[in-house]
Amino acid sequence: MSTQWNRLSIRIHTPPMRLKILGCGTSTGVPIPGCKCQVCRSTDPKNHRDRTSALIITDSGEQYLIDATPDLRHQALRWQVDFLDAVLFTHAHADHIFGIDDLRSFNFTSGKPLPCYATETTFKSIRQTFSYLFDRDPEYKGGALADLDFQRISAGDDFNLGKLTIEPFELRHGKMEVLGFKMGNLAYATDCHLIPENSKQALKGIDILILDGLRYQSHPTHLSIPEAIALAQELKVGQTYLTHMTHTVDYQSVSSQLPKTVELAYDGLEIEFEA
Secondary structure (H helix, E strand, C coil), X not given: CCCCCCCCCCCCCCCCEXXXXXXXXXXXXXXCCCCCCCCCCCCCHHHCECECEEEEECCCCCEEEECCCCCHHHHHHHCCCCCCCEEECCCCCHHHHCCHHHHHHHHXXXXXXXXXXXXXXXXXXXXXXXXXXXXXXXXXXXXCCCCEEEEECCCCCCEEECCEEEEEEEEEECCEEEEEEEECCEEEECCCCECCHHHHHHHCCCCEEEEECCCCCCCCCCCCHHHHHHHXXXXXXXXXXXXXXXXXXXXXXXXXXXXXXXXXXXXXXXXXXXX
């Protein structure tokens, strides 16, 4: 009697690139302490928003943080971010950099400096705010300080993190220049009221855009929700996710009014993309 062996074809699946929203709230976060509005009292977890940041997770397992918010420790514990391979900074406003002290936890796990990428202007502001990290007191005897290795980047100058190509592009946030980051068919553009024409050209027809959408009312340094929708339609974006939202934005009621190609982000949202 002969025995026939069936050969099984085993396909090894490579995990997708992902961007995880760690926080999608404005500078106060949501809920706001002491506020009794409907959204701040909501039990819907999608109305609970940490300060805006995101985590890029590559198909080979590297993790790159976008901005270090004051909620970083909480975000890392909540979403089990146990290590970082680098940090990208969009700009130096407090709600995007005041978690820098908590980056030292990732020095503890890696045993080496943490690469950080920022424009020269952003780096100068960070250096001024966290001067004790860069001009160290030789007499200091406190706890370990964050060990950060800053690399200067600028809009229009692509760079690589492992095999992932990062394309920084310019955004305008009032008078401040902010960086957005494009990675393959996804772009991340928080804290802006205007996207310059050269950046629009880079974003036209992109599949996925994470975009500032503060609230319905206009604001001098942020896109309103109607402005963000109009911009996404102008750029012919496949799917847009709004971030950096205030406590005036109720997830369920606002979501029901949006076009199909525009959604509200929420903390914990994971978006797959192609590099």
